[in-house]
Amino acid sequence: MHFEIKQIGTIYSPFKxxxxxxxxxxxxxxxxxxxxFPEYKEGLKDLEGFSHIILLYYFHLAKEEQLIIRPFMEPDKPKGIFATRYNKRPNKIGLSICEIDKIENNIIYVKYIDVLDQTPLIDIKPLVPLFDFRNIEKIKVGWLSNKKERPKQ
Ligand SMILES: C[S@@+](CC[C@H](N)C(=O)[O-])C[C@H]1O[C@@H](n2cnc3c(N)ncnc32)[C@H](O)[C@@H]1O
Structure with a gap:
């Protein structure tokens, strides 16, 4: 199957x-x-009660896709792309969970962001621990399990 996905907005950040x-x-x-975008503004109704949102977006500046990559957290040990969050994925879809600062009209301000300026937005969903985590203490994080700190970039 081949899909078409439309851009519903734009993410702005200080990262160029x-x-x-x-x-x-x-x-x-x-x-x-x-x-x-104004035509989707109505869909933001009732979002103000949530503290965090899941942003789905298109890594529009990611070049060729790769199935084996060297992740930032462990560059000397190549990994399969689906065991990472790397941007050069087959569908170039990114996901960031962000804390809402405020919502004004059709603009959501988030406290911390990790995407490049002008990244095309695909979807927004509220983060709901009741839906997303059954036993949070039992979640396993594979090759990332001994990582505690941010990597040097
Ligand atoms: C490892 S990815 C993870 C991003 C996301 N939080 C996720 O888990 O899907 C983060 C890197 O993607 C790159 N990036 C961010 N926005 C991008 C965009 N619009 N196009 C291509 N690469 C992007 C940046 O270099 C950033 O360091």
């Missing part, structure tokens, strides 16, 4: 170049601004 962006929101200290 690939090497400037942190690898995850958890390692970012910079805020971001999510513009939802």
């Amino acid at each position: 170049k690939m090497e400037e962006a942190p690898i995850q929101p958890r390692f970012s200290d910079k805020p971001g601004k999510i513009e939802v």
Whole structure:
């Protein structure tokens, strides 16, 4: 099957170049601004009660896809792309869980962002621990299990 996905907005951040962006929101200290295009603004109704959102977006500046990559957290040990969050994926879809600062009209301000400026937004979903985690203490993180800190980029 082949899909078409439409852009529903744009993510703005202070990061203009690939090497400037942190690898995850958890390692970012910079805020971001999510513009939802006016025709989708109605869909933001009731989002204000949530503290965190899941952003899905298109890694529009990722070049060729790779199935084996060298991740930032362990560059000397290549990994399969689906065991990582790397950007050169077959569908180039990125995901960031972000803390909402405020929502004004069709703009969501988030406290910390990890994506490049002008990244095309695909979807927004609320983070709901009840839905997403059955036994959080039993979650296993594979090759990342001994990682405690942000990597040097
Ligand atoms: C490892 S990826 C992870 C991003 C996301 N939080 C995830 O888990 O899907 C983060 C890196 O992707 C790159 N990146 C961010 N926005 C991008 C974009 N629009 N196009 C291509 N690469 C991007 C940056 O270099 C950043 O350091």
